[in-house]
Amino acid sequence: MHKRLLGLAGLACVASILGCAHAPSAPNFTLQDDGAGPWTLADQRGKVVLLTFGFTHCADTCPAAVGKLALLTRALGARGRDAEIAFVTVDPARDTPSALHRFVTHFEPGSSRVVGLTGAPSAIASVENAYHVWSQRIAHGEFAHSSVIFLIDARGRIRGLRDESDSEASLARAVAELLG
Numbered sequence: 001m002h003k004r005l006l007g008l009a010g011l012a013c014v015a016s017i018l019g020c021a022h023a024p025s026a027p028n029f030t031l032q033d034d035g036a037g038p039w040t041l042a043d044q045r046g047k048v049v050l051l052t053f054g055f056t057h058c059a060d061t062c063p064a065a066v067g068k069l070a071l072l073t074r075a076l077g078a079r080g081r082d083a084e085i086a087f088v089t090v091d092p093a094r095d096t097p098s099a100l101h102r103f104v105t106h107f108e109p110g111s112s113r114v115v116g117l118t119g120a121p122s123a124i125a126s127v128e129n130a131y132h133v134w135s136q137r138i139a140h141g142e143f144a145h146s147s148v149i150f151l152i153d154a155r156g157r158i159r160g161l162r163d164e165s166d167s168e169a170s171l172a173r174a175v176a177e178l179l180g
Contacts, residue, residue, distance in 0.1 A: 023157035026051070026150065027130035031088065031123060034101035034116035039086075042156065048083040048178045051150040052164075053133050055091035055143050056103040056116075062087075063106075065147065065164035070107040070114055072172040079179045082154070085114040090135035090145045092124045153178050 026041060026049075033039035041049065050069050054062030066087055073080035087104060089095035095103075100116025108114045118124070128135060135145035151160035151174055160174055 023153070023159050026152045026156050026158050027127075028156075029123075029127045029130065031117040031119040031127065032097055034097050034104055034118075036097040039115060039117055041086075041152075044084060044086075044152075045156055046082075046154050048154055048175060049086050049150075049152040050083060050175065051086045051088065051131070051152055052148070053088045053090055053128070053131075053135065053145055054147075055089055055145075056095050056099050057091065057141060058143070061147060061164055063103075065149065066104070066107050066114065068164070068168055068171065069149070072168050072175060073113060075172060076176060076179065079176065081113070082179055083113070083175055086117055087114065088117045088127055089124065090128070090133075090143050091137075091141075092118050092121050094141070151175065151178055 028040065028042045030038055030040040052065055052069070054065065056062070066085060069085045073083045073085065076083070087100070089100065095116070095118050097116070097118060100118055104114040104116045131150065133146045133148060135143050138144050147164040149162040149164065149171070150158055151162060153159045159178055162171055162174060
C-alpha cells in the first residue's frame with residue numbers, strides 16, 4: 001500500500017508536465033548505459049521510449065514493471081521493436097553498468113530493447129528533477145520511489161504517464177497507439 005501511495009503521489013507531481021494541451025518535449029539527458037557507453041534521450045528519436053525509474057536490488061515492483069514492459073513490447077511483434085525500455089536507476093552507488101546489464105538482460109537476453117541507465121548521483125538527481133520523480137533511501141538499502149512510466153513518442157514528446165500497477169492490456173494499447 002505504501003508503494004502504491006508513493007506511485008500515486010509521483011503521478012500527481014508529474015502531472016504538471018502534461019498540464020498543457022499539447023504534448024511537451026521530454027527533457028533531454030545523457031547517462032551511462034549498461035554497456036558503459038553514453039546514452040542520450042535525444043539520440044533515441046524515431047523510437048518510442050518507455051522511461052521508468054527503479055533499482056536492481058528491488059525485490060518486487062521494479063522487476064515486475066520492467067518485466068511487464070518487456071512482455072508487452074515482445075507481444076507487439078515487429079512493431080514492438082521500435083520501442084525501447086529505459087530503466088534509470090535511483091541507486092547509482094550500487095547500480096553500476098555491469099549490475100544494470102545483469103538486471104536488464106534477464107528480461108531481454110540478447111536484445112537492446114531494454115537499457116539500464118546510471119551515472120553520478122548528481123546526474124541521476126538532475127534526471128529525477130527534470131521528470132519530477134521522487135526517490136528516497138529507506139532502511140536496509142531499499143528505496144522508495146515514484147513508479148511512473150513515461151510514454152515518449154518517436155518525436156521525443158511525453159505522450160502519457162502510466163503506473164506500474166496498470167494492466168498489461170492497458171499499457172499495450174497505449175504503446176501500440178504510440179507506435180502507430
